[in-house]
Amino acid sequence: MGEEFFAVIKLISGEEIFSKVCPCEEDDRTLLILENPVTVETVSLKQFGIHGLKINPWIKFTDDSMFVLNMDRVLTLSEVSDTNMLEVYARYLRKKNKDVPENRLSSNMGYLSTVADARISLEKLYKSNPSSNSSN
Numbered sequence: 001m002g003e004e005f006f007a008v009i010k011l012i013s014g015e016e017i018f019s020k021v022c023p024c025e026e027d028d029r030t031l032l033i034l035e036n037p038v039t040v041e042t043v044s045l046k047q048f049g050i051h052g053l054k055i056n057p058w059i060k061f062t063d064d065s066m067f068v069l070n071m072d073r074v075l076t077l078s079e080v081s082d083t084n085m086l087e088v089y090a091r092y093l094r095k096k097n098k099d100v101p102e103n104r105l106s107s108n109m110g111y112l113s114t115v116a117d118a119r120i121s122l123e124k125l126y127k128s129n130p131s132s133n134s135s136n
Contacts, residue, residue, distance in 0.1 A: 002022060002023040002024065002025075003022075004020055004021065004022045004035075005020070005021055005079050006018070006019070006020055006021070006079065006080045006081075006085075006086060006089070007019065007021045007077050007078060007079050007080055008077070008078050008080055009021070009032070009034075009037075009069070009074055009076075009077050010074070010075045010076045010077070011073055011074060011075060012073055012074070012075050013073075015039065015058075016039065016040070017034070017037045017038070017039060017058050018037070018038050018039070018040050018055075018080065018085070018089065019034040019035060019036060019037035019038065019058070020034070020035040020036065021033070021034060021035075021077070022035070029070065029071065029072075030071040031068050031069065031070055031071065032068070032069040032070075032071060032074070032077075033066060033067075033068055033069075034058075034066065034067045034068075034069055035065060035066055036057075036065050036093060036096075037057075037058035037059075037067060038055045038056060038057055038058055038089070038092065039055070039056050039057075039058055040053055040054070040055055040085075041053070041054040041056070042054075053085075053088050055088065055089065055092045057096075
């Protein structure tokens with residue numbers, strides 16, 4: 001696998017994608033592993049004189065964050081080092097990750113204990129189980 005970098009990719013379909021890219025050689029062909037690919041649109045609010053970027057996921061109806069793209073689908077690829085674009089993309093990822101609900105532990109999920117207490121309980125169960133002693 002090659003070194004990761006940020007790039008804009010123009011596909012033969014006409015789509016433009018921004019993503020973290022890692023090139024990969026496999027069976028004498030080059031594949032691109034895309035991490036969190038997005039499409040970027042420029043937006044302008046003429047009444048306020050403001051210009052900005054709108055970022056959308058490349059594939060909207062999936063929870064996957066990694067995609068494999070065959071180089072035969074790529075028209076051109078250009079590395080991006082523009083700090084403004086990278087900051088906007090990082091902000092998008094932070095918001096996206098914040099929207100994912102965090103799994104909080106609760107007593108409804110099972111028993112809560114420390115590692116030491118759980119070890120003691122499991123050792124007691126193991127020692128009291130007659131079938132486990134016969135297999136030794």
